[in-house]
Amino acid sequence: MTVDQEHMKVxxxxxxxxxxxxxxxxxGLTPGLAETELFPDGEVIVRVEEDVRGRDCxxxxxxxxxxNANLMELLIYIDCLRxxxxxRITAVLxxxxxxxxxxxxxxxxxxxxxxxxxxxxxxxxxxxxAMDLHAAQIQGFFDIPVDHLSAATVFCDYLQGIRSELEDLxxxxxxxxxxxxxxxxxxxxxxxxxxxDKRRESGSSVSSRNLIGxxxxxxxxxxxxxxxxxxxxxxxxxxVIDRGAERVIAAATHGVLCGLAMDRLAEAPxxxxxxxxxxxxxxxxxxxxxxxxxxGVGQLLGDAIHRIHHDMSISALFRRGxxxxx
Numbered sequence: 498m499t500v501d502q503e504h505m506k507v508x509x510x511x512x513x514x515x516x517x518x519x520x521x522x523x524x525g526l527t528p529g530l531a532e533t534e535l536f537p538d539g540e541v542i543v544r545v546e547e548d549v550r551g552r553d554c555x556x557x558x559x560x561x562x563x564x565n566a567n568l569m570e571l572l573i574y575i576d577c578l579r580x581x582x583x584x585r586i587t588a589v590l591x592x593x594x595x596x597x598x599x600x601x602x603x604x605x606x607x608x609x610x611x612x613x614x615x616x617x618x619x620x621x622x623x624x625x626x627a628m629d630l631h632a633a634q635i636q637g638f639f640d641i642p643v644d645h646l647s648a649a650t651v652f653c654d655y656l657q658g659i660r661s662e663l664e665d666l667x668x669x670x671x672x673x674x675x676x677x678x679x680x681x682x683x684x685x686x687x688x689x690x691x692x693x694d695k696r697r698e699s700g701s702s703v704s705s706r707n708l709i710g711x712x713x714x715x716x717x718x719x720x721x722x723x724x725x726x727x728x729x730x731x732x733x734x735x736x737v738i739d740r741g742a743e744r745v746i747a748a749a750t751h752g753v754l755c756g757l758a759m760d761r762l763a764e765a766p767x768x769x770x771x772x773x774x775x776x777x778x779x780x781x782x783x784x785x786x787x788x789x790x791x792x793g794v795g796q797l798l799g800d801a802i803h804r805i806h807h808d809m810s811i812s813a814l815f816r817r818g819x820x821x822x823x
Contacts, residue, residue, distance in 0.1 A: 502526060505806050506549055506583075510558030510574060512567045516591060516774055516795055517557040523799025524806075529554070533570055541570050543577045550582040555626075555802050560594035560613075561776045562755060568594060568613065572620040579621030587805060588622040589798060591775035592723075592751045596631035599638075614638035626801055628775060628794065629722045629750040646801055647815050648750040648773050649678075651792050652720070653685050655771065656748075660686065663746075665715045667691050669708075671733040675721055682720050691717075693733050713741035723751035724772070727758035731765040738766045751775050752782070759784045 508529040509517030521528050530546040556578070558571040571588060578586050598609035614635070617625065624642040627635075636643040656663070666688040670679035676692055683690040691710025717737045724730050724747070734745045745767050752772035754762070762770060762785050771790045782789050797814065804811045 503552075505553045505555075505802075506547070507555045507557065507802065508545070508574060508578075510556060510567065510570050512559045512561055512570075512777060513557045513589075513591060515777055516559075516793075516798070519774075519793060519795025520557065520589075520799040520802060523796055524803045531574075533574075541566070541573055543570065543573045545577055545581055549578055551584045553585045553587075553806050554578050554583040555587045555589050555805075557589040557591070557798075559592035559776055560590065561592050561751075561753065564594040568616075572616055575617070575620040575622050585623045586621055587624045587626055587802070588617055589802065590625060590627045591773075591794065591798065592753075593627050593630055593635070596635055599632045599635055610635050611638040615640075617641075624805070626798070626805065628798070631722055644801060644805065644811055645815075646797060646811075648775070648792075648794055648797065649681065649685075650815070651773060651794055651797060652748055652750075652771065653682070655790070655792055656682075656686055656718070663716045663718070667710065667712050667715045667717055669693060669710070669712065669717050669719045669733065669737060671719050671721055671729050678722075679720060682718070686718075688718070689715075691737075693736060708736055708740055712737045714743055717742045717745045718748065719745065720748045722749065723753050724749040724758065724770075725753040726756040727754065727761040727765070731761045731767070734765050734767050744768045746771065748772070754781070762788065 506529040507517060507521050507526055508531050511533055517528055532544045534542050556574045558567060560568045575586055595609045595613045601608060618641050622641060625639055626644045628646045629648055630645060636645050666686060668679045668683040668688050669691045670676045671693050680690055691708060691712055694707040719730060719733055730747050737745060746769045747767050748771035750773050769790060770788045773792050773794045775794060800814055801811050
């Protein structure tokens, strides 16, 4: 798969340089020439060092930790390309920060996911390519086109490759909101389904109370869109082990892994943790390296930007999807 170097440019923010290189290899490009620097006072400046006038430009940047710095760099990148007369600018967001602030669940609280969507559009982005948004309705927060990909195909290719070792498999949804996705994995992997009733007590505390389904003597696979502080997944793992599960495998598109996550995962009865490279590793997973399998999404995102550039449908990329979390 190759494209005309003169008409398509892919630029990498500091948070996603490795992933952007993988995407460029898929489409037969070299990453665009640009530099991001910090002034002594902490301000960010982006310098694009090649001609982008009339080009179709893609900016790859996960707005992960440090969230605000990476988001600001993305906005400045977009503004820089717009002022340099790029024909079209697509913000590629392997991981979209602030996605969990998608509704008012109490008085006097913001809907920050909508604010960030407004900022990206106001900066000059013409469209957005995102992967496994925390809630599907976030697509509607943008006043520009959004292509929403699922990493389910990447996970299922890997899981089907090790299906024989998983033996008697049951897919466990760690919360009720993820049942649709879990059911999709159960269908694709010919496995049973179980559900955990999770109650969130605060922004950092959850309680897993009840299990609907049979896990006794079986391999449990728990799939979610992200693992943040790991409270949900670790409590769920302890619950299914208490109910007789033989082993537990956890999978999540976005390994945010902040706060006490590393300590919790190191101690949790989880044999294997499967994540994608939507958020760069750069050594942060070293404390639990023996448990971690990282799957690349460069092929998936590379195929998507190739199709966007050529004005082709990208529906084929998620026909094997499992649905989205509500």
